[in-house]
Amino acid sequence: MVELTEWELEKFKRQIQIPGFGEEAQRKLKASSALVTRVGGLGGPTAMWLAAAGIRRLVLAHGGTLTPSNLNRQILMRGDGVGKPRAPQADETLRRFNPDLELKAYGEDAKPHNVAELVGQVDLVCDCSPDFGERLLLNAECWRQGKPMVEAGMNGMEAHLTTILPPHTPCLQCTVPEVPDWWDPLGFGVLGAVPGTLGALTALEAIKVLTGFGEILAGTLLVFDGEDMTFSKFAISKRPDCPVCG
Amino acid sequence: MVKVKLFANLREAANGQRVVECAVEEPVSTTELLRKLADQYGEKAQKLLFDKGGGVWQSIVIMRNGEMVRDREAKTIGPGDEIAVLLPVAGG
Ligand SMILES: [Zn+2]
Numbered sequence: 001m002v003e004l005t006e007w008e009l010e011k012f013k014r015q016i017q018i019p020g021f022g023e024e025a026q027r028k029l030k031a032s033s034a035l036v037t038r039v040g041g042l043g044g045p046t047a048m049w050l051a052a053a054g055i056r057r058l059v060l061a062h063g064g065t066l067t068p069s070n071l072n073r074q075i076l077m078r079g080d081g082v083g084k085p086r087a088p089q090a091d092e093t094l095r096r097f098n099p100d101l102e103l104k105a106y107g108e109d110a111k112p113h114n115v116a117e118l119v120g121q122v123d124l125v126c127d128c129s130p131d132f133g134e135r136l137l138l139n140a141e142c143w144r145q146g147k148p149m150v151e152a153g154m155n156g157m158e159a160h161l162t163t164i165l166p167p168h169t170p171c172l173q174c175t176v177p178e179v180p181d182w183w184d185p186l187g188f189g190v191l192g193a194v195p196g197t198l199g200a201l202t203a204l205e206a207i208k209v210l211t212g213f214g215e216i217l218a219g220t221l222l223v224f225d226g227e228d229m230t231f232s233k234f235a236i237s238k239r240p241d242c243p244v245c246g
Numbered sequence: 247m248v249k250v251k252l253f254a255n256l257r258e259a260a261n262g263q264r265v266v267e268c269a270v271e272e273p274v275s276t277t278e279l280l281r282k283l284a285d286q287y288g289e290k291a292q293k294l295l296f297d298k299g300g301g302v303w304q305s306i307v308i309m310r311n312g313e314m315v316r317d318r319e320a321k322t323i324g325p326g327d328e329i330a331v332l333l334p335v336a337g338g
Contacts, residue, residue, distance in 0.1 A: 042338045130338035155254045155335035176305045176334045182293055183334070188255065190337060221307075223253070223332065228264060234309045234330065237316060 002030050012054050025211035026054060032210040033057035033102075033122040037110045037138060039090040041073030041192055042152055043128030045199025046206070048076065050126075051094050053207050057102040058094065059122055062087045063109045073192030110134050115141045124210055125149040126202050127172075132179045139164065139172035140244050148209050152202040156188045157226035159198035162217050162236065163205055169219045170238040171245040194226045247325060250283065254333040259290035268329075273321040276308045277301075279329065294333065307332040 004026060009016070012026050032055050036047045039062045047058055066074070066081045066089065076090040091105040110118055110129065119125055119141045127138050127149055135151070142149040142164065149164040151172055164171050201222070208214045221234045240246060248270045252260050260266055260283075268282050280302055284292040297303055308315045309330040315322055323329060 038338045040338055128338045130336060132334070132336045135336060152338075153335040154337040155333070156337075158253055158335065160332075160335050175307055178304050180294070180297070180303045180305060180334070182255075183336070185336070188337060195337065221332075223330075225253070225264070232330070233312070234307075234332075235313050236307070237314050239316070 001027050003027070004030065008054065015053065021211070021213055025207075025213045028211045029054045029207065030056050032124070033059065034124045034126055034206055034210070035059045035061065035118050035122040036126045036128055037061045037118070037134065038128045038130065039074075039076055039086070040070065040128070040130065041075075041190060041195035042154060042199050042202070043126065044074050044076040044090065045196045046126050046128055046152070046202040047090065047094060048097065049200055049203030050206060051098040051101050053203065055101070055207075055210070057122070058104075059118060060087060060090055060103070060105040061108065061110050061114075061118055062090065062105070063107060073190055073195055075192070075196070110138055112137065116145075119145050119147055123147070124206055126206055127151050128199070128202065130185050132176060132183065135172055136176065142166065143171055143244050150202050150205045150209065152198050154190070154195050154198050157191065157194055159194055159201070159224040159226070161198060161201055161205060161222045161224075162220060163209060165209075165216075165218045167245065170236050171242060173244040174239040174242045174246075175221075175236060177239060177242070191226070194224075197224065197226070248279070248323060248327045248329055250279070251328070251330045253331065254335055256291060256294050256331060256333055259294055260287045270323065270325055270327075273324045275317075275319050275321050276315050276323065277318045278321075279323050280306075280308075280331070283331070295331075305334040307334075 036043045076093040081089045087105040087107040143166045153160050223232045280295045
């Protein structure tokens with residue numbers, strides 16, 4: 001088990017103080033790594049809260065350049081960064097906030113050619129992609145490598161969160177065996193605070209999975225409705241003929 | 247009567263209503279309940295819930311009193327049940 005330095009004990013004393021968390025959970029975080037795929041409105045705050053909590057290593061995957069309409073939610077970016085690649089901006093923001101963090105930022109999204117490498121170098125995956133194809137690809141790879149995946153998605157004022165824990169829980173392919181033809185990645189609105197809320201919850205869930213602290217959302221779907229401020233929990237089940245986990 | 251909570255684009259298709267009531271006097275299947283909803287709210291709801299072959303999209307998740315209903319044809323939904331209709335979401 002890794003030891004905490006004087007600096008770390010001081011820096012994290014307010015969370016070490018939480019009953020049941022303590023130095024043990026902090027040491028586990030110091031020995032942990034996570035992949036956050038896409039660091040936009042959802043993955044950005046996820047990565048930030050993981051960095052703040054004292055995770056040892058983060059791997060980010062995010063292609064593309066910053067557009068003006070990203071700036072209502074992608075809080076790791078820079079106001080003067082429009083037209084520039086997003087991964088280096090996220091990298092710079094996280095390093096400035098937490099210089100102790102080990103960080104590797106890939107300037108492309110998770111794709112068939114890199115998914116095994118991305119998943120293979122971490123303990124846990126936070127799936128914050130805006131695309132079903134990428135999500136299902138990560139799901140299958142996490143299942144293949146036996147890695148936990150915190151699955152977070154939002155739409156308008158609504159946010160979904162669950163933890164996929166191979167081989168025990170249902171996988172993403174169980175609930176999304178097909179993508180409906182009406183689905184459009186840009187077909188809904190986003191108010192930054194909604195993916196921001198979900199990003200904080202995603203980081204919290206990842207911290208719990210990595211440290212064993214508290215109860216996690218394995219086999220449970222949490223739905224946050226930002227319109228009426230309700231949280232609902234639903235039990236989800238495996239699809240008997242699922243090609244990934246069945 | 248069953249209370250049905252709607253999410254995502256389905257809420258929009260039902261004129262912005264978060265919770266709607268559906269007349270159910272005896273047990274119905276999830277397919278039958280969604281058919282009633284589609285009849286109630288028209289083409290937009292129909293397209294969100296049913297594929298071109300007339301089957302419910304497999305990625306629509308129906309919760310009955312907090313538990314996922316896998317069997318689409320069993321008559322598992324009765325008066326007084328609370329139903330949630332979840333559409334797949336992938337925003338990041
Ligand atoms: Zn599965």
